Amino acid sequence: MSDAPGTPQSFLDRISHVTGRLTAWLTLAMVLMTTIIVVMRYVFDAGQIWMQESVTWMHAAVFMVGAAYTLLHEEHVRVDIFYRNMSPRRRALIDFLGVLLFLLPLCVYLAWMALDFAAVSWSINESSREPGGLPYPMIPLLKSVVVIMPVLLALQGTSLLLRSLATLRRG
Secondary structure, three states, X not given: OOOOOOOHXXXXXXXXXHHHHHXXXXXXXXXXXXXXXXXXXXXXXXXXXXXXXXHHHHHHHHHHHHHHHXXXXXXXXXXXXXXXHOOHHHXXXXXXXXXXXXXXXXXXXXXXXXXXXXXXXXXXXXXXXXXXXXXXXXXXXXXXXXXXXXXXXXXXXXXHHHHHHHHHHHO
16 A cells, blocks of 8 residues: 555555455454353353354455455465566566456456345345344345455455556556
């Protein structure tokens, strides 16, 4: 995030940064909810299905919404035995081609496929299949995260694409 304020990259980076920081709070919520579940189960011999389901869904949301934040900070999985020894210009070329040929097409495909997945959930007022599970509209909201993830990832990929293009033009 070293771009000048006001550039498209800094704006896109800010989106990823804010959503990543907000999503990080879900990890605290997961820990607290898991602690409550364990105490209820082993101390009071009681449990709530909706609480267990919410931990699973929060875990999924952390990974999906946090993906763009991970890309922003270059913490994603990368086979960098060659990449780390490359010049900044060659890295920019690899990043540019990777985003253009792989990341953006994958994001478009995932978003396209996920739209129907989430829309069906909304149209049938889906709730948990388990008695005492998450009520409507929680399941459709959570399935909508599957649409949000590739959109956020594509926005961060676009920032990387623009940054790489700027490096290639300078070099």
